[in-house]
Amino acid sequence: DVKVTQSSRYLVKRTGEKVFLECVQDMDHENMFWYRQDPGLGLRLIYFSYDVKMKEKGDIPEGYSVSREKKERFSLILESASTNQTSMYLCASSAGTDTQYFGPGTRLTVL
């Protein structure tokens, strides 16, 4: 069975903290993605990676960075968390592009 795991289901951080969200997939997929999901806005792409050490900006990369040192792991980093980054963060992986497998999500609250 395909599996994408995320390091935390719920996370509470303070403004200005550096935040790491981890995502691991066990399907040997080349492509990995980070989205944020907010009510009424659907899923918005933050960053994605199609190979180890490769990364590309999505639609809303500002305030975020990513790291992909190993094929199975894709990390999202909030360099200095702000309240407007309070959101649900979803990680996904895929072999191609159209069938993406999502993790359970991390609900991040920034106080």
Added chain:
Amino acid sequence: GQSLEQPSEVTAVEGAIVQINCTYQTSGFYGLSWYQQHDGGAPTFLSYNALDGLEETGRFSSFLSRSDSYGYLLLQELQMKDSASYFCAVRDIGGRRALTFGSGTRLQVQP
């Protein structure tokens, strides 16, 4: 860029048929995908259409008309467990291997 439009909410009764429409605007097009997301859950892949016509998978079918930039998801014999949000998505046309998602349609199935 690309944009997708789908209704924000649809309500139907158990046993009925419901159609969720999606129109898209892209400068290039590869295919239309559909994802389902239950409250508190991760999005899961339902279907993908690259060519015109209807694709059927059990109670769910998906249709695409490339000339009309339009597709729909058809759910038959509705069950209470079909209450969820449904997202259409197009493969990104900017040369990047990523999906752009619509803002989602919340389906409420009533007894």
